[in-house]
Amino acid sequence: MKSNTYELHNYADLNVMESPEDSKDSRKRKAASKVEKYSLRQKRQKRNPQSEDASPANLPDFQLDLVDPVVEPVNKSRKNTSTKAKTKAPPLSKYRRKTANARERTRMREINTAFETLRHCVPQAITGEDATNASEKLTKITTLRLAMKYISMLSEAIQDPSYESEFIGECLEESANREARLDVEIFDDTELEVEKPKSPPVRKKTPKTKGSGKKTSTASKRQSQKQTKSTPKIPPVSSGESCYATSSIGSPASSAYASLSSSSNSSPGLEAECLIGLQGISDLDTMLMDASDGDSLSCLSPGYESLLTGGGGESLLPGCRGDLPMSGLEKSDVELSLRLLDHHSRDSFDFASDQQPSACISSLASLDGYPFADILHPDFPDMFLT
């Protein structure tokens, strides 16, 4: 049976909770206003394989409706305790509640990590329209919107040949002005200084001056969470790395690479050794080869190259310069061909900043068949964005 009923959730309750003194009054009003703005989620139905109505095709599409919470019968609310009390499942035990919360936190953290990855994959040329300050962290919704925009632009660029020629002309001109050049070279570790770890980009904060009173336990907890957020155990990867991970979605190397690159923010050599210790040298080798399809790691960022070289001239991986501080692999096991996008991006590379994801473009360009492999650059003109 197809049901077109909608869950009212708790919105109906909001109208009877108005209280002038209520400190949460504004929130209630905000929530209540959302009722007017947004629709209610359609109630999910249990699948019944025997019933054709239960097939996904027959399920009613998600529908955006304005539902008057007053008109909507209250007895549809989940909060209808009179009927709910009989069918309500017993609350989870404390243990199960805790584990469920932990799982939920983990899940949300993964989502946020994905958002962070996506955030760094959106070129700054696009984000600049929405974020005036480059150091300002994009919100989730903004990230999604910009990503959609970016994808649509890339799709357009691929499908429209004339688009390509226009774009190439513009970019070549710009390229000439910038003296940018693409090189395939073994990275010279003396050219890149590994910067000290910085705090990852966070939302702009002003020095906390007000609220001098001691924090509540929740507040201090949140503060500590913010601190943790500033120095996450899995620090946000710099632009190129995260993009690399994205461009190799589905491959085992993606996560591995993210881990590697994350480490580059702090102490490349040490972290790399730690990681190698965790993953196993041969695994890392495999991951690297998988990541590059046996080809060159052309879209690796300077930061990663620095990681490979230990940032101090000591090579940590075969194929890099210097002696290997580890055994079990021959230098010939892995051939790393590292490409720097151009000297400009390398010289100004900043691990901690929300810098233009040049390597992200590079990783896109490294994809087979990508038409603009040679022209994509972080500074590509704004005309491309319109």
Next chain:
DNA sequence: TAGGCCATCTGGTCCT
């Protein structure tokens, strides 16, 4: 101070 954004908790639902 309002509003936006976020993290977390929580309960409901679905799936294995």
Next chain:
DNA sequence: AGGACCAGATGGCCTA
């Protein structure tokens, strides 16, 4: 039964 997913509620932080 337990985990994943989802969405509402709540409260904190931050900015305009």
